[in-house]
Amino acid sequence: MLSLTPVEIDALLLSLRVGFWSVAICLPLGLLIAAILARCRFPGRWLLDGIVHLPLVLPPVVIGYVLLVLLGRRGIVGAWLYETFEITLAFTWKGAAIAAAVMALPLTVRAIRLSLEQMDRGLEAAARTLGASEFRVFMTITLPLCLPGLLTGAILAFARSLGEFGATITFVSNIPGETQTLPLALFAETQVPGDATPAIRLTVIAIAVALSALVASEFLARRVAKRLGGGQEGAS
Amino acid sequence: MIAVDITVRRGAFTLNAAFEAPSNGVTALYGRSGSGKTTIINAIAGLVRPEHGRISIAGSTLFDSDAEIDLPSAKRRLGYVFQEGRLFPHMSVERNLLYGRTAGADPHPTLAETVDLLGLAPLLDRRPASLSGGERQRVAIGRALLAAPRILLMDEPLASLDAERRAEILPYLAALRRKLDIPVVYVSHQMDEVIRLADTMVLLEAGEIVASGSVEALTSRFDLAPLTAERDAGAVLACTVAEHDPRYRLTRLAFDGGSLWVGVLNLPVGEPVRVRIGARDVALALTPPSGISMLNVIAATVTKIGSGSGPQVDIGLLAGTTALWARLTRRSVAELGLVPGMTVHALVKSVSIADAATGPKLDAG
Numbered sequence: 001m002l003s004l005t006p007v008e009i010d011a012l013l014l015s016l017r018v019g020f021w022s023v024a025i026c027l028p029l030g031l032l033i034a035a036i037l038a039r040c041r042f043p044g045r046w047l048l049d050g051i052v053h054l055p056l057v058l059p060p061v062v063i064g065y066v067l068l069v070l071l072g073r074r075g076i077v078g079a080w081l082y083e084t085f086e087i088t089l090a091f092t093w094k095g096a097a098i099a100a101a102v103m104a105l106p107l108t109v110r111a112i113r114l115s116l117e118q119m120d121r122g123l124e125a126a127a128r129t130l131g132a133s134e135f136r137v138f139m140t141i142t143l144p145l146c147l148p149g150l151l152t153g154a155i156l157a158f159a160r161s162l163g164e165f166g167a168t169i170t171f172v173s174n175i176p177g178e179t180q181t182l183p184l185a186l187f188a189e190t191q192v193p194g195d196a197t198p199a200i201r202l203t204v205i206a207i208a209v210a211l212s213a214l215v216a217s218e219f220l221a222r223r224v225a226k227r228l229g230g231g232q233e234g235a236s
Numbered sequence: 237m238i239a240v241d242i243t244v245r246r247g248a249f250t251l252n253a254a255f256e257a258p259s260n261g262v263t264a265l266y267g268r269s270g271s272g273k274t275t276i277i278n279a280i281a282g283l284v285r286p287e288h289g290r291i292s293i294a295g296s297t298l299f300d301s302d303a304e305i306d307l308p309s310a311k312r313r314l315g316y317v318f319q320e321g322r323l324f325p326h327m328s329v330e331r332n333l334l335y336g337r338t339a340g341a342d343p344h345p346t347l348a349e350t351v352d353l354l355g356l357a358p359l360l361d362r363r364p365a366s367l368s369g370g371e372r373q374r375v376a377i378g379r380a381l382l383a384a385p386r387i388l389l390m391d392e393p394l395a396s397l398d399a400e401r402r403a404e405i406l407p408y409l410a411a412l413r414r415k416l417d418i419p420v421v422y423v424s425h426q427m428d429e430v431i432r433l434a435d436t437m438v439l440l441e442a443g444e445i446v447a448s449g450s451v452e453a454l455t456s457r458f459d460l461a462p463l464t465a466e467r468d469a470g471a472v473l474a475c476t477v478a479e480h481d482p483r484y485r486l487t488r489l490a491f492d493g494g495s496l497w498v499g500v501l502n503l504p505v506g507e508p509v510r511v512r513i514g515a516r517d518v519a520l521a522l523t524p525p526s527g528i529s530m531l532n533v534i535a536a537t538v539t540k541i542g543s544g545s546g547p548q549v550d551i552g553l554l555a556g557t558t559a560l561w562a563r564l565t566r567r568s569v570a571e572l573g574l575v576p577g578m579t580v581h582a583l584v585k586s587v588s589i590a591d592a593a594t595g596p597k598l599d600a601g
Binding site for chain 1: 283318
């Protein structure tokens, strides 16, 4: 019972890998978009806001299909990626990470944007009067002070990626060892009549991963709050 | 010299400000809240962009709408002490202090000097969140000074503090004023701070400069009394310590046109001291009085008799080049037959020392 089967190990490691890369894509992209939405005023801002939030309101299958059309081997962007860099996204774990990142992005943007908007901008002005360049202001004031938002954004993205199902199965299918993450493996098991044990084992693994992530995030949030001198709580 | 001539529009509010301030000493921007004081120093700091005008410090232009010069804040080399301190919450006091310190810049003042001047040694490892309001402002002042600024801007640095904390930090500001050789622009709506710290004063009301000049000159003007007098009107006198009388524990303060005896001050002879004499604390006599207990009788000329219909009348006096101010009942004015040009004797009931560390009102009866 305690030792995992190769299928389970594959699914678990793949889920973690997809989750990690999804967060790695979401954080910088989310920070950029959140900064634009929180700080810039330009015509068409509502459009950017709307596009970023689409995955939150559209059925995930639609997102998966759009990704397939755009990023598939014969898709507009996908064909170019393949010809230029020989990168294939469709039906690979990289595609799964992209699908998870697209689904998670609105959550990351919202979390970071909230902390940017709550931040005391007077502190940035104070740094400027002390001679700090815009880059230094960003690195030493803005970024550290919106750390709670970045942390929340990362945790939400990771959790969303672990649970991603619809867009993933549409875009990259359900290939054991390549794109079969925990939810997809569980779905495959539920399609097989008979013994329910494999499905229950996968469920327990999913719960264990989710709980560990929660505990780790709580620990990190406390450390960040302490670093900020107790003056700021995590934005969530 | 600081030269400011700007127009700033923010919605329905328009600020028109033109003034010059000397290159050392403290210039107070004084007025009620909403009069545009903070907007002016934000424009000097580059945090507010004027619609048009010019700002320069010691001949170097910071902003000029005609020449399309608008130096970013970071390049203006200034120190700004904000009302709320604005310390960086994620850094220790020491890192806050050193934030504006750039390699290769003027090494003075040093961290040690600044820490010493502001009494910051016990705070260096602490986080801003654990400091009291007064401590925070001291750190904010130190941080601004360590950026080796060409000008120090202070936006009501004491306004967020209670009376006790203000009393704690004022001596530091007074000491700073004596040591700094850069201009300071100090925003305040507290007259006692202005009298204690400022040399020059710019009086603002509703986005317009009403008057500017020395603190002594502006506080002696009747027409400005509604703006300059908080509780009671009075004149501010620039004096120097002339002599000490250890036998009676008194100090004589000399000013152009006379002198005043006050309770002994712990200051060397020659030290400048600014005092304030409330208009209600001055009585007038037509002949030199004799047989009275008052030590301070100053010969002066009546320059002006205030108008108005209330029971009290303001009398402007001039002793030498020093303006005094007396507030008498209308009946007394009539009985004495006061008219401008008359020579009178001003009997000063009490003097408050605005500048020295001894602080409170001293009766000189």
